[in-house]
Amino acid sequence: MKFIHTADWHLGKLVHGVYMTAEQREVLRQFVEIVEQEKPDAVVIAGDLYDRSVPPTEAVELLNEILFKINVELKTPIVAIAGNHDSAERLSFGASWFQHSGFYLKGKLDQDFAPVSIKGVNFYCIPYAEPGVVRELLGDDSIQSHQEAMKAIIGKIEEEMNKEEINVFVGHAFVLGGQTSDSERTLSVGGSGCVSIDLFAPFHYTALGHLHSPDAIRHETVRYSGSLLKYSFSEAKQRKSISIVEMKEGGEVTIEERTLIPKRDMREIEGTLEELLDPSRVETEQAEDYLKVTLLDKGALIDPMSKLRQVYPNVLHLDRKIELIDQKKKQNYTSVRDEKKNELDLFSDFYTQMTTDSFTSEKKDIMENIIQGVKLEVEQK
Amino acid sequence: MKFIHTADWHLGKLVHGVYMTAEQREVLRQFVEIVEQEKPDAVVIAGDLYDRSVPPTEAVELLNEILFKINVELKTPIVAIAGNHDSAERLSFGASWFQHSGFYLKGKLDQDFAPVSIKGVNFYCIPYAEPGVVRELLGDDSIQSHQEAMKAIIGKIEEEMNKEEINVFVGHAFVLGGQTSDSERTLSVGGSGCVSIDLFAPFHYTALGHLHSPDAIRHETVRYSGSLLKYSFSEAKQRKSISIVEMKEGGEVTIEERTLIPKRDMREIEGTLEELLDPSRVETEQAEDYLKVTLLDKGALIDPMSKLRQVYPNVLHLDRKIELIDQKKKQNYTSVRDEKKNELDLFSDFYTQMTTDSFTSEKKDIMENIIQGVKLEVEQK
Numbered sequence: 076m077k078f079i080h081t082a083d084w085h086l087g088k089l090v091h092g093v094y095m096t097a098e099q100r101e102v103l104r105q106f107v108e109i110v111e112q113e114k115p116d117a118v119v120i121a122g123d124l125y126d127r128s129v130p131p132t133e134a135v136e137l138l139n140e141i142l143f144k145i146n147v148e149l150k151t152p153i154v155a156i157a158g159n160h161d162s163a164e165r166l167s168f169g170a171s172w173f174q175h176s177g178f179y180l181k182g183k184l185d186q187d188f189a190p191v192s193i194k195g196v197n198f199y200c201i202p203y204a205e206p207g208v209v210r211e212l213l214g215d216d217s218i219q220s221h222q223e224a225m226k227a228i229i230g231k232i233e234e235e236m237n238k239e240e241i242n243v244f245v246g247h248a249f250v251l252g253g254q255t256s257d258s259e260r261t262l263s264v265g266g267s268g269c270v271s272i273d274l275f276a277p278f279h280y281t282a283l284g285h286l287h288s289p290d291a292i293r294h295e296t297v298r299y300s301g302s303l304l305k306y307s308f309s310e311a312k313q314r315k316s317i318s319i320v321e322m323k324e325g326g327e328v329t330i331e332e333r334t335l336i337p338k339r340d341m342r343e344i345e346g347t348l349e350e351l352l353d354p355s356r357v358e359t360e361q362a363e364d365y366l367k368v369t370l371l372d373k374g375a376l377i378d379p380m381s382k383l384r385q386v387y388p389n390v391l392h393l394d395r396k397i398e399l400i401d402q403k404k405k406q407n408y409t410s411v412r413d414e415k416k417n418e419l420d421l422f423s424d425f426y427t428q429m430t431t432d433s434f435t436s437e438k439k440d441i442m443e444n445i446i447q448g449v450k451l452e453v454e455q456k
Numbered sequence: 457m458k459f460i461h462t463a464d465w466h467l468g469k470l471v472h473g474v475y476m477t478a479e480q481r482e483v484l485r486q487f488v489e490i491v492e493q494e495k496p497d498a499v500v501i502a503g504d505l506y507d508r509s510v511p512p513t514e515a516v517e518l519l520n521e522i523l524f525k526i527n528v529e530l531k532t533p534i535v536a537i538a539g540n541h542d543s544a545e546r547l548s549f550g551a552s553w554f555q556h557s558g559f560y561l562k563g564k565l566d567q568d569f570a571p572v573s574i575k576g577v578n579f580y581c582i583p584y585a586e587p588g589v590v591r592e593l594l595g596d597d598s599i600q601s602h603q604e605a606m607k608a609i610i611g612k613i614e615e616e617m618n619k620e621e622i623n624v625f626v627g628h629a630f631v632l633g634g635q636t637s638d639s640e641r642t643l644s645v646g647g648s649g650c651v652s653i654d655l656f657a658p659f660h661y662t663a664l665g666h667l668h669s670p671d672a673i674r675h676e677t678v679r680y681s682g683s684l685l686k687y688s689f690s691e692a693k694q695r696k697s698i699s700i701v702e703m704k705e706g707g708e709v710t711i712e713e714r715t716l717i718p719k720r721d722m723r724e725i726e727g728t729l730e731e732l733l734d735p736s737r738v739e740t741e742q743a744e745d746y747l748k749v750t751l752l753d754k755g756a757l758i759d760p761m762s763k764l765r766q767v768y769p770n771v772l773h774l775d776r777k778i779e780l781i782d783q784k785k786k787q788n789y790t791s792v793r794d795e796k797k798n799e800l801d802l803f804s805d806f807y808t809q810m811t812t813d814s815f816t817s818e819k820k821d822i823m824e825n826i827i828q829g830v831k832l833e834v835e836q837k
Contacts, residue, residue, distance in 0.1 A: 164517055170520075445826075
């Protein structure tokens with residue numbers, strides 16, 4: 076039995092104010108091609124189909140179109156769950172109809188832990204859920220963390236599970252462990268949000284979504300497929316792929332990864348403005364990529380973004396790396412990532428990421444008033 | 457062939473800050489009962505299934521539940537179109553799957569004007585569309601009004617329509633004409649938004665949605681079913697029903713109306729505060745209705761809303777009718793409907809209608825700043 080494991084499509088995603096819909100459409104076209112070639116027995120999507128609970132209508136139409144092609148036109152069963160970015164309730168609309176054609180969509184966690192069985196393989200589908208939701212659902216007050224919630228859910232599954240059969244877990248969670256999880260990751264993602272990899276031991280394969288890199292953990296049978304595309308510059312060096320998983324008799328698993336190639340890559344480049352604009356050095360084929368540019372120039376530059384965009388039309392972010400003698404002279408457009416930001420700065424970042432407008436001083440004044448108003452109200456309570 | 461004609465469910469509707477979901481659930485329970493008793497060959501919903509393009513999740517779940525009951529459990533075909541309150545794209549998700557069980561959902565107008573045929577009756581389903589959308593879709597620059605758009609669409613339908621068969625139009629539009637349309641209505645709704653009733657002459661029956669009263673027009677075969685519930689006090693005196701339509705051989709139509717009874721009615725009452733609170737006069741069975749109260753007292757009253765709500769918990773709106781000797785002494789809480797309101801007043805009304813919070817002076821200051829900011833920006837442009 077062969078299925079494709081994918082996750083984290085994040086349809087409707089905006090990256091630095093740019094909708095990724097065209098890129099998503101392109102890689103999903105490739106995805107459909109792979110389904111046509113491979114003729115898998117199922118496609119498994121482990122959560123975050125959309126980027127937000129109310130995605131833009133273009134994303135809704137794209138998801139509808141792609142899933143219809145796979146499920147109805149190519150007659151391929153689909154197993155999908157909601158991730159933390161999806162609205163469980165909104166995503167669930169129509170799910171009871173979809174089953175008739177073998178599209179099993181689980182938006183909201185409920186008491187029904189029975190698996191979806193396809194060609195002798197049982198898929199246990201557990202959408203993302205906060206510990207509080209699981210606590211209430213199972214009536215177990217001891218559940219406080221994601222770890223405890225997942226343990227309780229898997230306990231429930233095991234009560235009815237036939238261990239002689241081939242069992243696959245489909246989930247959307249922050250799983251740690253395996254051969255990776257270097258100190259940095261443990262530090263940055265550690266805590267109550269994490270779930271230990273050992274919990275998934277009862278399953279022959281665990282198809283995860285949530286972390287965007289297929290290398291997030293290294294384990295033979297507990298795996299992230301990785302996201303459809305690079306969705307931030309921190310993912311610039313990650314490879315993006317889908318996994319073709321074959322479940323053999325007796326539970327042996329073989330995995331093949333297939334790379335998806337976006338029309339425009341997401342990359343980080345650096346150099347002086349002159350170097351970057353030098354025609355002999357521009358890789359024209361890649362000039363349309365989404366870029367984060369770090370300028371190494373030392374002096375003042377006049378409107379470097381406009382100059383860069385004449386050559387690289389999709390520069391999304393511009394940083395300057397300046398080794399200053401006096402740190403206090405640090406310029407405005409130096410990265411402020413490590414500085415402590417106030418509410419207004421945070422909103423300003425959010426605004427410019429989510430829209431294509433600039434955050435004018437007029438808008439700033441309005442926002443400042445609102446923030447102060449809210450603070451005042453909070454203080455008065 | 458017998459079908460039920462309904463429209464304007466407006467799931468997710470807020471009336472004066474109160475969600476109507478519980479009331480909607482109750483009348484939809486009655487609706488399902490009627491479907492069980494009548495065993496119609498189809499249920500036709502002529503638009504505005506939701507109250508807004510992004511309805512609350514409770515509304516999404518309620519619609520899913522009711523349509524599944526009717527379509528899959530009771531095996532009754534459903535014909536539904538989007539109204540102006542629905543998001544055509546969002547509502548369309550899954551529509552291609554739903555067809556398999558005879559649920560025909562048309563969210564977005566497209567070039568396909570072929571009817572849905574059920575037991576020998578052809579249903580031409582035309583979701584709400586702005587004239588500009590129809591103009592672009594048909595490539596006809598002369599389309600400027602709803603009248604012209606509808607005329608062009610019906611022209612397209614007639615090109616392929618078999619007039620020997622029984623043909624039903626399902627639409628969501630502002631239709632005028634017939635035996636009613638008194639001067640007041642013509643005055644208030646007239647203009648480019650309207651569509652003439654004569655356009656629907658080619659059809660044996662026209663199932664409309666948009667106007668909330670089944671008496672909005674009086675015509676034997678072009679009809680509004682009316683909304684599911686009373687959705688504003690201007691509808692307090694309207695009757696609410698669904699229509700059971702029987703199409704006989706040769707195109708003869710018989711119609712039976714069935715009333716839906718909400719748990720709480722929506723009514724207007726008036727009297728002095730003392731009269732209204734007099735225990736001997738309170739109709740206890742109806743005390744939980746949604747009320748608009750007009751007080752006839754002449755003097756000052758201390759917190760009349762609190763006193764009224766002790767007896768009538770669901771007072772949504774309070775007016776005072778005072779015949780003043782000096783009009784200038786008109787009190788603050790007299791109806792301000794006829795006065796010219798500024799942006800802040802309009803927002804304040806909106807805020808109190810849409811939330812259950814009061815519009816504090818703190819919030820007022822914030823809003824005033826925003827309004828001034830926007831005005832300034834507009835002036836500068």
